[in-house]
Amino acid sequence: MDKLRQKAKELLSNNEVQIVVGYEEGTAGKARPAFISSPDQADTLIYDERCIHNLAVYLTQHKLPNNTKIAIVASFPVMKSIITLASEKQLDENFINVIGISKDNNLIEFKDFADIERYINQQDLSFTPEEQALIDKIDAMSMEERWEYWQNEFSRCFKCYACRSACPMCYCTLCITDFNQPQWVSVPSHKLGNFEWHINRAMHLAGRCIGCDECSRACPLDLPINLLTKKLSMDIQKQFGYSAGQSLTEPYALSTYKPDDKETFIR
């Protein structure tokens, strides 16, 4: 943690960056995102297991003043987000200084994004048994049960869009759900509206979701919507051998194809 503060101080005092995005102590023993803009604030930075927010979301929230160089404290999910965002031409390498944090909470220096890419691919990228179990549980249900399960979950949703706002990949300036010519997604948070919203969210993140689970963490109602994108990630990984957040150059799974893609349902 001292190393982190030290690093932040350096960057700010040599004006290598103007803002450091990290974590600070929050309410009731929680950590929360922090924006440090002067060396003397750097000591409020913390890093530990409570620091779970995917800070990459602030890289695509365009309210950081233009031409500011920022440093970002990057846990593993943040790194993967950065790779995906970079591959989608959303980030300017010259304006972002990534302070990597390893799984055992040590600082990692990165020369450039390619360096991050390399690091990521050295890590274990497979889905955890816990994740698998969550998906299997639902797969095991009958169609009717799955329908009922999701209808119940969705019926609680009141469309505060915390899932959207917390997701680094949801950076559209006009989200499909705010699009009304035509009205693709029914606006009210009734069952249909919620169903259409969540299916769109999932489909738009299909193969782009890096699996930080921020969406369901952010959800005030604890909807397990992270499972939707997780299911698709697993499926896309299995079907097309593609996973988000692992390559700067590989074409996105759904914007390419192989003639021999194997399906079982087309007549």
Next chain:
Amino acid sequence: MNEFEPKVVAFVCNWCTYAGADLTGTSRIKYAPNVKIIRFPCTGRIDFMLILKAFAKGADGIIISGCHPNDCHYTSGNFHAKRRWMVFRTMLDFLGVDVNRITFSWVSAAEGARWAEIVNTTVDGIKKLGPYDNYRKMVNEETEVNNG
């Protein structure tokens, strides 16, 4: 006459299946009138939301059909479509949507008889499944006064 007559929407590409359906006509092959066709330039143009919208607007079944692999007028539109459907179908199934209500098929401009067969088998299948009440329930819920 009070047998259930499903509403089926067909999203087809202009170059293969639409032309195939034309051939069905010119060959005077009869098929179930439940299916109505909407023309697209290519299956690659078909947005997954249209499928959901069709269900939301009362369709009991859907047919999506285009050129056989390698026959796409635009060379790869149907390959892209195929991938999307693979993913979308997984999504629908995971959410408990009845994927058996959606027929995906390749029908070429020369397969008039095949088009009739696709339509008829689909309609029969949907008749067995009955009206899509689950979806209807979800749609109609909005019209009940909500109590928060």
Next chain:
Amino acid sequence: MATENYKLLKKESLPALFDKLTASGKTIYAPVKKGEKTEFDIVTKYSNDINDEYIQTVQSLKGTVFPKVEKLFDYKSDKVDTSIQEPDFSKFPQNVLWGLHPCDAAAFRPLDATFKWDYNDEYFLTRMKLTTVVGLSCSKHDDYCFCSSVDISPASGDGSDILLTKNKAGDYLVEIITEKGQEVYDMAKDLFGEISDDKESYITDVPKKFDLTELNKNLDGSFEAPYWLAQSMRCIGCGACAYVCPTCTCFDLQDEGAANKGSRIKCWDSCGFGHFTLHTSGHNPRETQSQRWRQRILHKFSYMPDRIKVFGCVGCGRCSRACPVDMNLSEHLIKIMEEPKHE
């Protein structure tokens, strides 16, 4: 603290009371344990899952009078004319809101003031008329609670028709506050006893974090203050705070269906959303998150008291608990108090 006389409602009488309410056609909402959390839910009879020691629920009961989705009317039109079909107001539910805390009870004031400010919202007012509020004084609080700072006491009956306070025996000291409350009492007199006790001794003490009138003064001329940007940096612009807030009233109107038949629907919206104020021209008067954050604070603590003589916050702390990035309202308000007054 002085001892006073109260009606007494014994714990064991609750089942009977709930049955009576249900029998009389009331819909009861009560705080029910759901795993770790406690949430309001519809109950038909009393059960031990009903939690009278919860601190706060995620969602308030705002939705019972201001539903997240409410159909206003159906419309039909042919080439000749258009017909409108309104709902049958007499069919609106008679709700008994059981065991909500004084902050939530107090929250009906700003709602009421808003929905009959310049126009009488028949939908809200009807629902409100049919609602009986049974408040429950707070025996616990957490870091997020700050009702005392917005001049609401954890034992206040303001907004409740009946106020309950749990004593150490686990029974309730009952205060009948309004006629609606009286009706409930009359309906089940036999279940109530008499007791004299000191209610204050059971009430948790919520520390006062700031002075409301001071804050209100301090906000005058704060429009251009630099702290709005600083405070909102973290905010990711979702609507969680607004949707869990018991007093937020932003709503959107949606016509669903088509040109010639459909229904008009009123549904929750939030001034925190970027597109809330977006004009067709492309101009957006509240383009940045800081402007939207400022709007949220000023609306609740400056505009509302100025215009409708009631503050838009009851200190329930829900927004702060729900916020994905810990935008803590009271903390920010305290910071604003510390700022030099802007003229």
Next chain:
Amino acid sequence: MARIGVFVCHCGENISATVDCGKVAQVTSDIPGVVVSVDYKYMCSDPGQTMIKEYIEKKKLTGVVVAACSPRMHEPTFRRACGEAGLNPFLCEMANVREHCSWVHDKNDVTTDKAIDIVRTLVEKVKRNEPLMPIKVPVTKTALVIGGGVAGIQSALDIANCGHKVIMVEKDPSIGGHMSQLSETFPTLDCSQCILTPRMVEVAQHPNITLYTYAEVESLDGFIGNFKVKIRKKAKSLDEKLCTGCGLCCTKCPVKNIPSEFDQGLSNRRAIYVPFPQAVPNKPVIDKEHCTYYIKGKCKVCEIVCPTKAIRFDQEDEIIEVEVGALVLATGFDIKRADFFPEYGFGKYKDVIDGLQFERIASASGPTLGEIRRPSDGQIPKKIVFLACAGSRDPAKGIEYCSKICCMYTAKHAILYKHKVHDGTAYIFYMDIRAAGKNYDEFTRRAIEEDGAKYIRGRVSRIYERDGKLIVVGVDTLMNAKTVEIEADMVVLATAGIASPGAEELAQKLHVSYDQHKFFAEAHPKLKPVETNTAGIFLAGACQNVKDIPESVAQASGAAVKVCGLFSNDELTRDPSVAVVNRTAPPLFSTCVGCFLCQSVCPYQAIEKEEIKSRDGKILKTIAFVNPSVCQGCGTCVALCRSKSIDILGYTHKQVYAEVEALLNTL
């Protein structure tokens, strides 16, 4: 407010027999926005069309729906009619109530109701149609032909003779390609050089053709009609204007031992050389890799002997940029080399050679001046074995395809051999004899019947040397698979034809797609065999797949016609049904967020970057831009775009969405 006219056609009895056309007209007249709805016996007839035109004027229609046959049948007819009446043709849609309704259902209310729904659907669509204008693209009437083989030559001459400028780029010092290496050509056995050389000279002298030999394409930008190409002219170390081609330098150059590419390594050339006597241009180049001066820094013999002082050691590669309207790819093919056939001792035994080498041996201008002498000791082989399908049709070798030309040239080789070595015997191991083509089968028969070539149907397992002889071990599958051993003096492998080495790299430079064997891919396997996916780039000859001379020439002329067709207009007119990226009011400018995931779905590389700049030139936003002159309108990008920022004219989101609602009768 829309003013739609609905015109219901009976098509004689074709529609009215099962559909109540009157009812269709009457019911659809109640659809909001429909101001007139009539039925008529033959809408496509003159009176029918006239009726439509009159209504357009009388009722000031903003859209027309013709409920009749398939749009694939009469859409052009009715759109033209609307155009003539002053209504934008793209505001006319056809409701297909014949092929999709009256012809496929029985006569009853259901069929009529379906017809009504179909009309309603198109009415709702047409309400949302927008007037479209055909897209015009200027055309630069110069063609670039890449590759100077027979295909390239043919294309270039055809285009040039149509009066258009042609630029030809050839990577070798001379044009001519593989054909110039051949001895005689099947099935007529006329001398390759004799028929090709005049064409080569014609290219060099043609006023409309600019020839760059020893040059390669560096990069390509732009789109059909408007390409910008960078060409690298490799340094020949020679001032071509001064050089007379006397060839003195080539005889004096001290470096003598460089295997000649042209002779397939069967003879040697110097470091400064002309690849072959009839080369065009007939001027030398210095091979920097072997030239003593470039290696050691001294020598310069050529410079000393050159009578016109044309040698330029300091010459450097030159990049020139040209603008062209179309490209013809004629980069040809190559064949599998020694390393590919260890089992045949290819590369180990001097007298196991490939087909091209045999061509050189048989060629009058070749290393043996046309006498069949084997490389090892110059002896005349008395027994010669030809192996067809060496590598071809052999999945184990990774080449599933048939190289197509081998059967024919192997037969030719056998014939040539017999003509030159009368007492010799030619054995041919083959899988099948594929001799489809004019006079081809006759030709192979002639090899067998007149020139006594011994065809053995079977494959060769190995070849090894035993006291000076090459022992060819194979099976004869027609003689119940008995093993045959032939003591041969020489073995010729008809090795598989493959894509030329640079093909893949070039394809990537030009954004043309290619198959798994690196051959360039045609736009449609049947209907667009000379086009590529990239509009304005065409294919000629063996770069698309191994071809013989007549086929290559035919395709080359085909490509040439495509180019001339393109050049026959000053502007291209294209279907306006293309994708567009939306623009909105500032500060948003567009809902596109510039993720550019759409770029890789586009089969036509039509999607580019567009920078939205402020007045002072500051870049405000970078968004996608669909080049309307390249887009073919498939809409694959439209369905991919998350923010619905791309739409496709004629099939917009609004239109198809409304169609779904109307079709399900929920409007």
